[in-house]
Structure formats: C-alpha cells, structure tokens
Amino acid sequence: MTNWKALAAAIEPPVPEELLPDVIPALEKLEAAFRPLERTIPPDTLPWFGPEDDA
Amino acid sequence: MTVSVTIGEIGAALRGKRLSARELTEETLRRVADANPRLNAFLTVTEAEARVRAAAVDDDLARGIDRGPLQGIPIAHKDNIFTRGVRTTSGSKIFADFVPEYDAAIVSQFNDAGAVMIGKTGLHEFAYGVTSNNPHFGAVRNPWDLERIPGGSSGGSAAAVAAGLIPLATGTDTGGSVRIPASFCGVVGLKPTYERVSRRGVMPLGLTFDHVGLLARTARDVALGFGIIAKHSSGYMPPGHADLRGMRIGVPENFFVDRIAPEVMLSFRAAVQTAAALGAHVTEMRLPDPEALNVVGRIAQLSEVSALLARYLGRRGDFGPDVLTLVEQGRLIPATDYLNAQRLRRVLARDFSRIWTHLDCVMTPATPMTAPGIGETSVEFGSFTEDVRTAATRLVRPFNVLGWPALALPCGFSSAGLPIGLQLVGPPQQEDTLLQAGAALEDALGIAGRRPAV
Numbered sequence: 001m002t003n004w005k006a007l008a009a010a011i012e013p014p015v016p017e018e019l020l021p022d023v024i025p026a027l028e029k030l031e032a033a034f035r036p037l038e039r040t041i042p043p044d045t046l047p048w049f050g051p052e053d054d055a
Numbered sequence: 056m057t058v059s060v061t062i063g064e065i066g067a068a069l070r071g072k073r074l075s076a077r078e079l080t081e082e083t084l085r086r087v088a089d090a091n092p093r094l095n096a097f098l099t100v101t102e103a104e105a106r107v108r109a110a111a112v113d114d115d116l117a118r119g120i121d122r123g124p125l126q127g128i129p130i131a132h133k134d135n136i137f138t139r140g141v142r143t144t145s146g147s148k149i150f151a152d153f154v155p156e157y158d159a160a161i162v163s164q165f166n167d168a169g170a171v172m173i174g175k176t177g178l179h180e181f182a183y184g185v186t187s188n189n190p191h192f193g194a195v196r197n198p199w200d201l202e203r204i205p206g207g208s209s210g211g212s213a214a215a216v217a218a219g220l221i222p223l224a225t226g227t228d229t230g231g232s233v234r235i236p237a238s239f240c241g242v243v244g245l246k247p248t249y250e251r252v253s254r255r256g257v258m259p260l261g262l263t264f265d266h267v268g269l270l271a272r273t274a275r276d277v278a279l280g281f282g283i284i285a286k287h288s289s290g291y292m293p294p295g296h297a298d299l300r301g302m303r304i305g306v307p308e309n310f311f312v313d314r315i316a317p318e319v320m321l322s323f324r325a326a327v328q329t330a331a332a333l334g335a336h337v338t339e340m341r342l343p344d345p346e347a348l349n350v351v352g353r354i355a356q357l358s359e360v361s362a363l364l365a366r367y368l369g370r371r372g373d374f375g376p377d378v379l380t381l382v383e384q385g386r387l388i389p390a391t392d393y394l395n396a397q398r399l400r401r402v403l404a405r406d407f408s409r410i411w412t413h414l415d416c417v418m419t420p421a422t423p424m425t426a427p428g429i430g431e432t433s434v435e436f437g438s439f440t441e442d443v444r445t446a447a448t449r450l451v452r453p454f455n456v457l458g459w460p461a462l463a464l465p466c467g468f469s470s471a472g473l474p475i476g477l478q479l480v481g482p483p484q485q486e487d488t489l490l491q492a493g494a495a496l497e498d499a500l501g502i503a504g505r506r507p508a509v
Contacts, residue, residue, distance in 0.1 A: 015383045045398045051249055
C-alpha cells in the first residue's frame, strides 16, 4: 500500500505534520477499497466522459 | 397574498392583477429580513436590484409582455453561482470579496424569464461539505429545528425555500449537495443529468461531478424552473392529477436499504406502497455495486477539487478545517489512481445502465437519517457509527458518478417533526419521468404543504 506519510512529506508544499492524523486514515481506507476494484478494469477501457458515453 | 403558495398560483395572481411584482417583492424582502437573522439562509440580499427588476416586471405585464411562468417570481441563487456586480463568495474567506463581472448562464436565463433575484444563499465552504456550518459566514440553520443543520452544500437555498421565504432557488450538486439539503429541509431538489444545465459561471468544484440544480416546494415548481434552464427542454409540466400507471419503478434490495434509520425506512416503504397504489409496477431489484461508485467518486472528486483549490494553500489559515483536510487528501492521490478511477467509472456505468432495459426509474431513500444537530460529527445506525459526511452522501453520490438525473422529495416526518426524503433516479435526459413521479407522489402523500413555523 502507499506510504502516504512519505508522500505527504515529499510533495510541495508538504502537508503539515499536524494534519496527518486527519488526512491519512481516510486515504488508507479508500485505497484498501479501491485496489481490488482497480484490478478488474478491462485493459481497453477509456475514462468516463459522460452518461451518454456509457455504452 | 404571501409567497407560501406555488409558482403557478403566484403567476396567476400577477397576471390577474390581484398582486403586483412590486408588492410580491416587498413582501418577500420583509420575510427575508424577519427570518434571516434566525436562519442565516442568505449571505447577501439584493434589495435594490430586486426592486428595479420587480418594477420592470410590472411595466412589462402592463404592456402585455409575457415572459412566461417565472415572470415576477422571487428567486435566490446559491453563492457559488456568478452574479454580475453582486458578491459571490462560494462560502469561502478567500472569495469573500469576489464580485463577478458576468452572470452565470442560469442567472441570465432566469433574468431573461423575468424572475426577480432576491439574494444569494449560504452554503458549505466552497460547496465542499454536507453541513453548511460555515466557519466564515456562520451556520445555516434548518427551519424545522434551528439547532439542526439544513444539509449541504446548498443549505441556504433549501432553508430559504423550506421556510417559505422564496418559492425557487438554485443549487449545485457534486456529491449530493442539492438532494441532501432537500431531504433534511423537506423540499424538492432536482439534480439534472450531467451537463443538461450549463455550468458556465458556476464556481467549479468536482470537474466531472458538478451539476447545477434547483430547489422548490413542489415537483411542479421545479418543473417550471427546469423548463427555463434545461438544454433541449420539453417544457414538460406534470398534469394536475399525475398518476403512475404503467411506470416501472425499481426498488433496490441491496445497499440502499442498509444502515437506514428505522423511521426513514418506514416512511420510504409507505411511499413505495403509495407508488404501487398509484398504478406503478414496483419491482424489487439489485443494483450492481453502489459502494464501488462511491469509492470511485471519492477518489476522482478528491483529486479534481484539489487541482482547483491547492493553489490557495498559501492561505491555509483561510480554509475551514474539514475542507483543508479534503484538499490535502486530494493532493496526495496519484494521477494513475485518478485515471483508473475514471476508467472504472465507465465500466460501472455500463453495468448500471443495463437496468434501464426494464425500468423507468429507481426509488431509494434520499438520506439514511434526518437532519443531524449542528456540530454533530457522527450518526449511529444501531451499533454502527458513521461520520455525518459519509452517511449523508452514500445514497446520493452514486448518481453524480453515473451522471443520471435524480429528484429528492419529502415522503414523511420523523417523530421529532423532521422531514424524511426519498430519491427518484432515472436514465439520462429523463427528468420529465422523475418530475411526473414526484408530482404524483407528493399529491398522494399530501405533505408538500406542511411548513415549519419560523
């Protein structure tokens, strides 16, 4: 899984340390839900551009 | 004459010369001045402009110039919608003094239709939250209980309509921001199909999730407003005695029935029975994976919003703590995750769209609970505790991800006297179906006329 703390320190400007307890847990939870879904994407899939483009 | 009647009734009074636009505007301004210190629904009241517009409406009507059903109707615009020469804050300290040089497309459309702008309504900071408890402009209060939130982010618009101050208001909906306050305040809220209503001149938030919508007391009033701003409008108005004969309504038996407050579920089930009694073919069905839509939506939205707002992080102290947290989270989402979320969105949209081969609309609760108290951060469903933001958005966000139209309307009241809302969802461009179903249900349920004592 992503090392969010390291990422938060590496970007410019860095995420202030005191915000990390609010910032990171939600990202960890979201990533845990997202990775299994991500693996199901067929290789030829384009991004979504609107509801008429669903088919 | 008061403004606690429908737009159609007000229009008839104006055309029948039983009421002038000037009188209506003065009455509206008086009500706003009286109630706003308690509700904080309006950030700006445009008295002078409203009087000028009302006089123009009276002049037009005297000369036989009829601009349609919105002529002379008081309206308020959410304060993230640009109004030329009128401060437009987006609920943010950073934009506290921003005065646009042009009107948003929908503002121009309502102006051209003769609507009379009364002012700008309060919202969650940057429209990025569900409480409208704004750190810079104060909490917007729910007219049904002043110690509770109106929902958000279009909280001021919903509160103003619910309190009977105005019959129609604009809102924006990126993750439920029209339908959540509609549900908490007991009004009707429409999130149209993605891109059905112009976003020009609306402060962007989630670039591929933003929708411009409307809030009013009845589905027919929403229909009148929608006829003004919708691209390719059919001008549809639900008939006087709308019914649901032959309409195929799906009621999900997964996800949308999980972790719902018992009183909300009771009212929702009663509304489903009402739909069946009105002639609808009601079918219990399963939706593919609504939670996956929420995951995809949250990842992509976090990234999109931060792309817009990160530039202001040099003024961290000017953000409220909840919005600042979200902006920081969004900055950390890798571009690869953003793009894969958007690819997954297409896969999910394709799966979900299959339901429209055998359904006309889907009916769900709008929010799993009634309005929480101001300052409450969590809500309990039995032994399960959930934060207010996640709970309020989980039933509505999926349809921002899909871009489908959705209508929230009241379907009952809790034992504490708080409104309970349901949601009708349709295939792209089928707002008329939702408005027809909404009008039929509100006629049958008979609760649209119930108003709070503010």
